[in-house]
Amino acid sequence: MKLLSTSILAIALLSGCGMMNKTASAPDTPTRTADGVLVGPNGMTLYTFGRDAVGSGKSACNGPCITNWPALLAPDTAKPMGDYSVVVRDDGKKQWAYKGAPLYYWAKDAKAGDRTGDGVGGVWKLARP
Numbered sequence: 001m002k003l004l005s006t007s008i009l010a011i012a013l014l015s016g017c018g019m020m021n022k023t024a025s026a027p028d029t030p031t032r033t034a035d036g037v038l039v040g041p042n043g044m045t046l047y048t049f050g051r052d053a054v055g056s057g058k059s060a061c062n063g064p065c066i067t068n069w070p071a072l073l074a075p076d077t078a079k080p081m082g083d084y085s086v087v088v089r090d091d092g093k094k095q096w097a098y099k100g101a102p103l104y105y106w107a108k109d110a111k112a113g114d115r116t117g118d119g120v121g122g123v124w125k126l127a128r129p
Helices: 002-016 064-068
Strands: 032-034 037-039 047-049 084-088 094-098 124-126
Touching: none
Parallel strands: none
Antiparallel strands: 032 037, 047 124, 084 094
């Protein structure tokens, strides 16, 4: 009986601390890899812009550019993690960057898996892990 009451006490303590049924996991990242390229949370392909200075913390795609190449936006509370950093855009919004390169979607990609922005203008490339 003593063993049973000790087990019940341990379970009660663990559940009160919020530790039961939780497993350790890596922090969620803003992208995942699909077919060798980075995709956003919506499953759409991500791109990098050749005119961005990698590691500068800035995006060179503003104004009309951002209409065609929407940024992979980060929440205001976003913090760098691993290969991901946060860029503050000219409009004050935060954007995710991978290995220092800001990440963008292509407005003309219609569905997950589309990669029609690769090579556009000679400056847009698929974002690869």
